Amino acid sequence: MSEVSTAGRTGLFRPLSTAGAVATVLGALLPWATFVFNEGPYPAKATLQFFDAPFALSGFRLHLMLFGLAALVVGFTRLPGRGRVLRALGWGVLAVSAVNTVFLISNGGGFGAVSASDGAFAFGCYVGLAGGALLVADNWHASAEPLPRWKFSLPLWAAWLVLLVSFGAVLLLVAATLTAGGLGGAADPYAGPVFLSFLGAAGGLLGGLHGTGLLSWIGELSEKHRLFSVLVLLLCALGLPLTSAGNEYWMTVAANIGVYAATAIGLNIVVGLAGLLDLGYVAFMGIGAFVAANLSGAAASALGIHVPFLLAAVIAAVIAGIFGVIVGSPTLRVRGDYLAIVTLAFGEIFRRAAQNNIGGLTGGANAIPNIPQVELFGLEFNNPVTIGGLQLPGGVLYYFLIVLLVALTMVAFGNLKNSRIGRAWIAIREDEDVARAMGIRTGKAKILAFLTGATLAGLAGAVFAHKTATVSYESFQFLESVTLLAAVILGGMGTIPGAVLGAALLFVLPEKLREFSDYRLLLFGLALVLIMRFRPQGLVPDRHRRAELVAEDVELPAAPKEATA
Amino acid sequence: MSSAPALQAREVSMVFGGLRALNNVSLELAKGQIVGLIGPNGAGKTTFFNCLTGLYTPTSGQVLLGGTQLPGDPAEVTTAGLARTFQNIRLFPSMTVLENVLIGRHVRMKQGPLSSLLHGPAFQRGERAARERARELLDFVGLSRVEDELSRNLPYGDQRRLEIARALATDPSVLLLDEPTAGMNPQETEAARQLIFRIRDTGISVVVIEHDTKFIFTLCDRVTVLVQGELLVEGTPEEVRGDPRVVEAYLGKPPEEVQAVVEEITHGSAEGASGE
């Protein structure tokens, strides 16, 4: 860390950053495409001429304009964490510019779309890319600056107000992200790039806010007022149907994300807290789903009995938990790589068994279709509902149910993490021998981790079965396990927002990027490699792990294996 | 003698493949005593601790704590009241100082999985009590200022003290310290000596491994010398210091040279364990 730039603290004027900011603004005003595509005009009026209509900016060009102006202003202030803010804005500009450039080139048949042809010129993308690159390069060493810490404390009402406003903003951001680019497919040929571009802008925005120390402060505030935060968060989540995402389609997408988020939180107990690599985790969700399907009274189910939903969900969770214990038992003997192989094998066995309709319980290749909808308190969950004068779209009840499920899993995770057993898990992750020497029954603790994770997955599976109405082995393959694992690692091991964010990203992307579905795995892989390279602690890192990994940049700790020296 | 000794090891032997690391080593520790364990490098001192705490299963021999035989499992041993520190500091590096001590409280806490899940009033009470006790111990070893610091960020001497606090958190009747002053400067070493006396004063019996013989002879009530897995001499510091066999086997070299060796050892282990 010797070549640390001190530019962040000295000198008010930053020529390179300012140039980057100006370039970004210019890039937003320049045309981006030389012609109108066959599918129709590219969003955000990409063919707009220089300064023709500076106030008609929208979409990604509006984002660029705002980022450029923000960078310009921040560049001239003594804002603490200025370098971090500028760098985050720079990354945002780069991401937005890159996404749109790549799409314009690939969709417009080459560089002609983004240079000069037929008397038209379009150099906006290069100017935008250069602006982002300048901002990033000039603030490359910003992480050497300490993250500003906001220390002032607020009276209770003000703290609550801050939390209320923050979570409200999160809700709006979530709704905007979810709907960005529209439904995709034939209806909107540009859904993919618009969504990715929006994601880049949202990332830049959050990164910039984080650079000022604001997000950490809000995080601390919400930890201090935990109960209030949980309630407001719950309220915000329940408010999603009232936003622009309030139609049946987005409710379904959100519900699907929720199911996987709940599952990912369960996996986070096993992997993030106890440090046990589980490569077959989705099998537990599958077990839960098949149990619920068989108890649902669906015509194709072998048992043909109908158990009320809540009871069926509990039974599904318990049976999944039992399998968790069975799979977890070998962890008493094997460690690390071997455990991964055991779980991988279990996942495969489950899939094969389900594929071959073992015991007639899984429907094999025919799956179990026509699972009846959930009926609770006289409500049919597929129908739209009207509360007072409020018309809520169909699927909203499932969405509410799943919000409750996620909330339940979150509370379970949070409570366990901050308890005797949670600390024991973390101790096992850190140093199993010493954990034993401190009196922790490591075998019991590890099985308990598997049991808890599997139970939560089974519960999520039961909801999943009713939500999708069809349960097929195809939903529970190795790829899903890997995706869940990726969600946990991407979001941040051992944290709740991390798992939710990771699950949301990894399960909404395929929805948005239908036209790229062949490249889904490739994109995952790429995203993971990039994350691991540039942000190994995940998007929302655990307080502890963050410090650990930051410290590891400086010095590699010796990892003694034996108890003897 | 009315009560049983705090700790009694009877003819403990440990064989690794062809290597006899310990050969019929016995040790007795009275209540409230501090016993020193010294010997050249590779004498088997750490191996002896590992056998006592169940980390290794001795090839033969018995270990009794307060008159009852210890089970051969580290977790059970700790529960029974025998705690230890490690020669090459082994804290939980990415847990905070307080959380490290709370791990020590693990065996004395009652909360099961269900109460951990629900965080009911009984859970809250237990958790509060555990934190209170952990803070007391941090205060006892002088680390209360840094309870929210990650343990990996502590300076070396503080890490050793934290390991002691973590061991004390298990409410032991006997505490085993493996080179507690390795890598410390003279002031820290003196503070460590005072700390060990204070631990003894709370009624805990202590066994200390140390290369610094001056430290051992001024700290301990009795001293055991181990050479190549064999118990060479056992006695009061005066007896041991004067014993010609000890002088030959262990202090055979002139004092300056011994000091140099000690320096080397302490520095060597300091680098290996702390990563500072």
Ligand SMILES: Nc1ncnc2c1ncn2[C@@H]1O[C@H](COP(=O)(O)OP(=O)(O)OP(=O)(O)O)[C@@H](O)[C@H]1O
């Ligand atoms: N797990 C093991 N497997 C094989 N040999 C071992 C093992 N543990 C210790 N030994 C050997 O036993 C002997 C005693 O080692 P031990 O670490 O107990 O010595 P020590 O007295 O603690 O030395 P030091 O003062 O250097 O810490 C050494 O020869 C060592 O190599």
Ligand SMILES: [Mg+2]
């Ligand atoms: Mg040793």
